[in-house]
Amino acid sequence: MNQPLTIAQCATLACIWEATIPKPGNVHRGADFEDLSYTDFLLSAVAVGPVLETAAAKGVGRCVLEAVARTRQMVGTNTNLGSLLLLAPLCAVPRERPLGEGVRNVLQNLLPSDAHNVYEAIRLANAGGLGEVESMDVREQPPDDLLAAMRAAAGRDLVARQYAEDFQQVLSCAAPWIREGLANRLALGPAVRHAFIRLLHEFPDSLIGRKCGPQTAIAAAGRAGQILAAGSPGEEAYEYAMGDLDFWLRSDGHRRNPGTTADMIAAGLFVLLRDGIIEFPVRME
Numbered sequence: 001m002n003q004p005l006t007i008a009q010c011a012t013l014a015c016i017w018e019a020t021i022p023k024p025g026n027v028h029r030g031a032d033f034e035d036l037s038y039t040d041f042l043l044s045a046v047a048v049g050p051v052l053e054t055a056a057a058k059g060v061g062r063c064v065l066e067a068v069a070r071t072r073q074m075v076g077t078n079t080n081l082g083s084l085l086l087l088a089p090l091c092a093v094p095r096e097r098p099l100g101e102g103v104r105n106v107l108q109n110l111l112p113s114d115a116h117n118v119y120e121a122i123r124l125a126n127a128g129g130l131g132e133v134e135s136m137d138v139r140e141q142p143p144d145d146l147l148a149a150m151r152a153a154a155g156r157d158l159v160a161r162q163y164a165e166d167f168q169q170v171l172s173c174a175a176p177w178i179r180e181g182l183a184n185r186l187a188l189g190p191a192v193r194h195a196f197i198r199l200l201h202e203f204p205d206s207l208i209g210r211k212c213g214p215q216t217a218i219a220a221a222g223r224a225g226q227i228l229a230a231g232s233p234g235e236e237a238y239e240y241a242m243g244d245l246d247f248w249l250r251s252d253g254h255r256r257n258p259g260t261t262a263d264m265i266a267a268g269l270f271v272l273l274r275d276g277i278i279e280f281p282v283r284m285e
Contacts, residue, residue, distance in 0.1 A: 025249025174268030
């Protein structure tokens with residue numbers, strides 16, 4: 001397309017696509033949760049786009065807090081905290097700068113106000129399964145150094161790990177793996193699903209780990225590996241294994257929802273949209 005998408009459009013579309021494309025264990029247009037619907041994700045995506053457009057001017061922390069507040073005005077539960085924590089630093093990179101060096105610069109220049117605002121956003125979102133930790137707990141007084149807090153959490157939370165490692169897994173795994181699928185002539189839906197399975201296998205899902213324990217997250221990663229071993233997207237054994245994983249993930253009251261992996265997909269889609277890599281019109285399935 002000749003006219004590039006705005007940052008707001010990239011962010012909104014990334015969130016809409018992430019929610020729309022069916023993925024094992026996640027909400028999508030054919031599968032709601034009891035307390036969370038596909039429509040909730042669409043409303044949230046529309047609500048946060050204009051806020052994320054202002055990330056470069058307002059800063060990461062204020063942007064995350066405002067986006068969470070806008071979301072809570074539209075829906076009654078947390079739909080997007082993880083995605084916002086990933087998208088805000090990416091959206092704060094000036095359009096003329098490459099994302100790799102740009103996001104590193106954004107992270108290195110975070111202020112105490114960013115930490116305070118992010119902690120307030122986490123409390124406002126009322127994210128599930130956070131538990132308690134010995135240091136830098138979100139229920140306590142926020143630290144002045146957001147990066148230090150993220151480094152402390154990086155071993156148990158993949159979103160925090162992106163802050164600690166300059167978005168390494170978003171820029172070197174999530175986005176390239178989706179792009180690889182598209183290069184192999186997959187439609188966007190299968191390309192995203194395959195990248196999702198690769199991420200789930202390589203990085204046990206943080207949300208599952210918090211809600212169900214690390215062993216369940218590791219079990220989910222192992223089941224994702226079985227899909228990869230079964231074949232390629234579209235092959236009968238691969239698709240059968242995908243359905244089996246979807247059933248298993250949904251069989252415990254949605255507590256096994258791989259939400260962090262979905263957040264990584266949203267960030268990866270934003271990267272590809274922001275850099276004009278996804279060509280329009282898009283073949284979805």
